[in-house]
Amino acid sequence: MAVYTEVGFDEANALVQRLGLGALTALRGIEGGIENTNYFATTEQGEFVLTVFERLGFEQLPYYLCLMKHLAERGIPVPAPAADPQAPPATAHVLDVIATQASCELLHTVAGKPAAVVQKLAGQSVLAPTAAHCAELGRMLAQMHLAGRDFPRIQPNLRGLAWWNDTAPVVLPYLEDAQSALLRSELAYQNHVAESSAYAALPRGPVHADLFRDNAMFATDAEGAAPRLTGVFDFYFAGTDTWLFDLSVCLNDWAIDLESGRHDAPRADALLDAYTAVRPLTGAERALLPALLRAAALRFWISRLWDFHLPREASMLKAHDPAHFERVLRERARAPAPYAVTSPAPEPVAA
Structure with a gap:
């Protein structure tokens, strides 16, 4: 969660508005971790996390995003990825539909790299757990x-x-x-x-x-x-x-x-x-x-x-x-x- 890719306010704003999350009001890089670029994105509708993937490619990411959606739909407290309502519908074979829909609806592009947006979870991490x-x-x-x-x-x-x-x-x-x-x-x-x-x-x-x-x-x-x-x-x-x-x-x-x-x-x-x-x-x-x-x-x-x-x-x-x-x-x-x-x-x- 270091910042490798600098994301401009206007580009992030365009993405969250396309996802139906309201206008962006604040964008802040997240410190900690080392794999991907992460930002806290505050919009008129709430708090979200924008992730730009630095090592994973477009062909790998549907697994992760579909898994998060799958678990969230079954009541596991997981942030479901925001879908793009403007994404074209999938028309392929049923097994390809899963991958295509994930790529089109849940997986986005920011600064030429794959990206996802999820809602920020409530609460806080506990670094000294009981x-x-x-x-x-x-x-x-x-x-x-x-x-x-x-x-x-x-x-x-x-x-x-x-x-x-x-x-x-x-x-x-x-x-x-x-x-x-x-x-x-x-x-x-x-x-x-x-x-x-x-x-x-x-x-x-x-x-x-x-x-x-x-x-x-x-x-x-x-x-x-x-x-x-x-x-x-x-x-x-x-x-x-x-x-x-x-x-x-x-x-x-x-x-x-x-x-x-x-x-x-x-x-x-x-x-x-x-x-x-x-x-x-x-x-x-x-x-x-x-x-x-x-x-x-x-x-x-x-x-x-x-x-x-x-x-x-x-x-x-x-x-x-x-x-x-x-x-x-x-x-x-x-x-x-x-x-x-x-x-x-x-x-x-x-x-």
């Missing part, structure tokens, strides 16, 4: 996974194992010997896990794959009341992957000590218990949770190494410290924490 926040997140994550079961599109997680294998050689020259040894050994281990029959049995479907603390919003209805999750956003790392990987990404951010990377049992138990109350884990998932926690840590260590050592030029860019997820990975590999999952383990179900 067990209550983690329970809210876990419950919603399970509901989101179940709501995505009938989503018709399939697109691999573009930051999955294949990307790790391709990117690791690029970042290895920047590492010290101990770091290089860790990266090589963990990557070999994850390739071994991915080839196992237990991994093949994991339920899967659309996943967020980047649901960190700053990608969720909460509100408190009254003083002293329990926190209420008002929405999750930034689905632009989403893909078809195992639900357990998505859960592991959340556990590695919501339920650890940020300074040390160590497991925080009360928050982890709250998140897992709330998740499994909605969707109990299968036997294969229970067996592979420690391995997938390591996989999730490896994924973000590699991506942060890549962004830190090979940065792109951007206004307001702040690269994340890769050492954080190195610590998380070492903690997960050294002492995988036991989890008090209270729900019974059912027979595996089809994703």
